[in-house]
Amino acid sequence: xxxxxxxxxxxxxxxxxxxxxxxxxxxxxxxxxxxxxxxxxxxxxxxxxxxxxxxxxxxxxxxxxxxxxxxxxxxxxxxxxxxxxxxxxxxxxxxxxxxxxxxxxxxxxxxxxxxxxxxxxxxxxxxxxxxxxxxxxxxxxxxxxxxxxxxxxxxxxxxxxxxxxxxxxxxxxxxxxxxxxxxxxxxxxxxxxxxxxxxxxxxxxxxxxxxxxxxxxxxxxxxxxxxxxxxxxxxxxxxxxxxxxxxxxxxxxxxxxxxxxxxxxxxxxxxxxxxxxxxxxxxxxxxxxxxxxxxxxxxxxxxxxxxxxxxxxxxxxxxxxxxxxxxxxxxxxxxxxxxxxxxxxxxxxxxxxxxxxxxxxxxxxxxxxxxxxxxxxxxxxxxxxxxxxxxxxxxxxxxxxxxxxxxxxxxxxxxxxxxxxxxxxxxxxxxxxxxxxxxxxxxxxxxxxx
Amino acid sequence: xxxxxxxxxxxxxxxxxxxxxxxxxxxxxxxxxxxxxxxxxxxxxxxxxxxxxxxxxxxxxxxxxxxxxxxxxxxxxxxxxxxxxxxxxxxxxxxxxxxxxxxxxxxxxxxxxxxxxxxxxxxxxxxxxxxxxxxxxxxx
Numbered sequence: 001x002x003x004x005x006x007x008x009x010x011x012x013x014x015x016x017x018x019x020x021x022x023x024x025x026x027x028x029x030x031x032x033x034x035x036x037x038x039x040x041x042x043x044x045x046x047x048x049x050x051x052x053x054x055x056x057x058x059x060x061x062x063x064x065x066x067x068x069x070x071x072x073x074x075x076x077x078x079x080x081x082x083x084x085x086x087x088x089x090x091x092x093x094x095x096x097x098x099x100x101x102x103x104x105x106x107x108x109x110x111x112x113x114x115x116x117x118x119x120x121x122x123x124x125x126x127x128x129x130x131x132x133x134x135x136x137x138x139x140x141x142x143x144x145x146x147x148x149x150x151x152x153x154x155x156x157x158x159x160x161x162x163x164x165x166x167x168x169x170x171x172x173x174x175x176x177x178x179x180x181x182x183x184x185x186x187x188x189x190x191x192x193x194x195x196x197x198x199x200x201x202x203x204x205x206x207x208x209x210x211x212x213x214x215x216x217x218x219x220x221x222x223x224x225x226x227x228x229x230x231x232x233x234x235x236x237x238x239x240x241x242x243x244x245x246x247x248x249x250x251x252x253x254x255x256x257x258x259x260x261x262x263x264x265x266x267x268x269x270x271x272x273x274x275x276x277x278x279x280x281x282x283x284x285x286x287x288x289x290x291x292x293x294x295x296x297x298x299x300x301x302x303x304x305x306x307x308x309x310x311x312x313x314x315x316x317x318x319x320x321x322x323x324x325x326x327x328x329x330x331x332x333x334x335x336x337x338x339x340x341x342x343x344x345x346x347x348x349x350x351x352x353x354x355x356x357x358x359x360x361x362x363x364x365x366x367x368x369x370x371x372x373x374x375x376x377x378x379x380x381x382x383x384x385x386x387x388x389x390x391x392x393x394x395x396x397x398x399x400x401x402x403x404x405x406x407x408x409x410x411x412x413x414x415x416x417x418x419x420x421x422x423x424x425x426x427x428x429x430x431x432x433x434x435x436x437x438x439x440x441x442x443x444x445x446x447x448x449x450x
Numbered sequence: 451x452x453x454x455x456x457x458x459x460x461x462x463x464x465x466x467x468x469x470x471x472x473x474x475x476x477x478x479x480x481x482x483x484x485x486x487x488x489x490x491x492x493x494x495x496x497x498x499x500x501x502x503x504x505x506x507x508x509x510x511x512x513x514x515x516x517x518x519x520x521x522x523x524x525x526x527x528x529x530x531x532x533x534x535x536x537x538x539x540x541x542x543x544x545x546x547x548x549x550x551x552x553x554x555x556x557x558x559x560x561x562x563x564x565x566x567x568x569x570x571x572x573x574x575x576x577x578x579x580x581x582x583x584x585x586x587x588x589x590x
Contacts (some may be wrong), residue, residue: 028506031536038538039506040492103492107503110492161460171478171485176464178500183463224452231456239576241500242561247463251576309574312564316501316509339461394508395535 001437002080003064007340008430009088010056011423014333019051020415025409029402044098045109050328051108051192052091056197057336059083059126062148064343065202066133068146075132083125090118106165106181115165120159122232127152142214142242143223144205147198150227154191158184179238179247186234194226195333200288203342207285208275222261228252236306240315248308255306258299263298283352284345287338290368301326301352301379303390316402318408319382322375329415340426343433350433356425363425366418374411377404475559484553487546495536500563506536511563514555522558523551 005384026033034042051285067074074080094111097103104112130152134145161184164170170177205214205376213219235251275285300325305314341360345351352360381404385397398405477485496506503509516522530547535541537539543552565578 031506034536039504043495043504044492045508079562098487104490106489107494108543110489110495157456164464170464171482174475174499174557178502180464181501183460227452232459237502238500240563240565240578241502242578244466245577252575307574308576309570316498318505318562321505410567438533 001434001441002062002074002084003062003076004343004430004434004437005084006060006063007343008427008434009084010053010060010130010336011340011427011430013049013056013091014053015420015423016211017046017053018419020046020049021419022409022412022416025412027404029409033437038101040103041098041101042109044103045095047108048091048094048111054192054196054328054332054336056087058151058192058199058340061199061202061336061339061343062130062195066130066441069202069265071133071137073133075129075135075293079125079129083122083129083254086118086122089208090122092116099448106162109162116159116163120156123152123156123159127156131318138236140215140284142211143219144198144202144214147194147201147225147226148221150223150230151191151194151198154187154194154230158188159193162188164290175242178241179235179243182237183234184243186237187230189327190226190230190233193327194230196332196335197226199339200291203284203335203338204288205283206342207288222264225257229258236311239308252306254310255303258303258306259270259271261299261422265292265299281296282345283357284338286361286364287341290364291334291338293332294334294371296328298323298326298330313386314382315386317382317386318378318405319386320334322382324376325378326371331376337426340430344426344429347433347436350429352425352429360422361405363418367400367415367422368418370411370415370418372409373425375417469524472564475556477556478552480549480552482553482554484549484551484556487550488553491540499557500561509563510554510557511561512558514558526551526554 009168020042023034023037024039024046027039027042031039039236041166063074063080093115094161097111102112103110129210130148134141134149151216161180164184165177170180201214201219231253233251235247236255239248239251275289279438301319304310305323344352381401384401384404476526494503496504498504498509499511501509501511512522513526514522516525527547529535529537530540530542530550562579567579569577571577
């Protein structure tokens with residue numbers, strides 16, 4: 001049940017996060033829009049809430065799947081409950097600090113750094129529970145367990161690294177500080193991607209019914225390539241920060257190894273299409289398929305902006321925002337929604353009715369079409385800012401790209417409505433599932449006492 | 451194996467990989483205070499350094515040397531005092547404005563963004579003016 005609670009909290013987090021994202025979008029165009037709520041607050045809330053969505057649903061999935069598919073029971077349900085309440089309590093404190101204008105951290109983790117302590121503690125609870133639970137499973141791990149394990153370990157390492165700015169040695173040297181900050185952020189994103197991609201492979205394996213895929217050499221090869229990129233592939237963020245040449249050259253080389261993944265997607269395309277024909281009525285598969293397409297497009301964009309020459313023109317522009325949004329919405333969110341609908345389909349009470357499936361289908365198309373417009377607008381705005389208007393005053397640049405930013409904001413509204421429609425149906429259905437599990441566990445207690 | 455590589459690589463970066471020539475500019479008390487204020491007001495939500503940060507306002511890496519002389523400082527002081535053009539009036543006291551200006555001056559001395567002088571190789575690699583190795587090799 002704890003996995004479902006995490007997922008529901010994640011859904012709430014996404015719904016609220018998108019709302020603040022839309023407010024931020026309007027503030028971008030009209031700075032006086034809801035003047036009392038500064039953009040510094042709305043952006044921080046938006047980012048923290050959508051990052052929480054990713055973690056909450058990925059963690060919820062791990063808590064839900066482990067006792068059902070890997071081991072008989074979770075090592076400690078109470079530890080998982082502590083994790084949940086600590087996460088929720090810290091989240092409320094973070095929100096409160098943002099709304100009251102108390103910052104002090106860095107971009108993406110702008111809350112006062114003292115609030116990172118409970119996040120660290122909750123992560124220890126999660127890691128301990130995960131490894132202790134799986135320690136009874138003596139058979140070789142399929143790749144998705146390795147991905148989850150890697151995500152847990154590397155989150156801990158990279159989140160620690162993200163706080164090194166508190167040490168004077170790092171803070172005193174601007175270049176060191178920026179590079180270490182973005183080294184940690186690049187790898188931290190890689191760590192949550194490990195959790196999310198592990199979830200994707202887990203669901204794909206269960207839907208396809210072929211466990212061999214998750215233990216194949218290819219699966220492990222791609223996992224190691226992902227891990228290699230997590231560790232060494234962050235420096236394309238800092239090509240234009242003055243530093244050693246070899247750091248940039250090495251990052252360029254590492255980024256290009258992803259061409260292999262890109263090629264693999266193209267190679268598998270036919271197979272993916274036939275799988276689509278078989279599974280297109282499965283809601284979870286529909287979202288996984290969408291994620292597959294977004295992986296292809298986003299990886300293509302990532303490869304382009306990782307070439308230093310193109311990076312020179314796109315760095316610091318909305319093209320990078322498009323890449324970040326494409327990854328978090330197009331890939332991560334689609335996979336996590338697939339995970340939610342996979343879980344809902346496991347119980348009779350929460351399984352979608354024909355009417356609900358239709359609603360999700362509409363939401364699915366609205367979300368994906370809006371996302372495509374949203375990303376195209378950002379890319380065009382970014383190219384406009386980076387290539388055509390270099391050297392002009394900032395306000396002139398922003399004025400010239402305003403029509404694209406307007407398109408991006410409007411697409412953001414429809415994107416939010418599409419996701420809200422999906423979340424509304426999923427949230428309610430999962431509520432029924434939790435209710436049913438409560439009744440079941442109450443019955444078990446009564447039976448045991450008799 | 452990869453975990454060991456991760457630690458070695460990290461230690462190298464922490465120790466010397468980020469010792470760029472221009473990165474060794476020294477902080478003073480006022481610029482340190484400005485750096486703290488920059489975080490406390492979450493300025494990175496809107497502004498960037500070296501192209502990293504928010505997109506609501508301009509990149510501030512070389513805001514202080516903008517158009518030479520003290521033009522950059524005058525513009526920055528005006529925005530910090532009154533707001534305008536999307537920048538909120540945060541009603542900052544004079545000492546905080548001075549600290550933020552000192553911090554921006556410190557950042558300005560660490561490098562140039564975007565690089566004004568650079569070379570490109572046939573495979574898309576860019577060597578730029580702030581790159582210590584490029585200067586050492588005399589590729590300019």
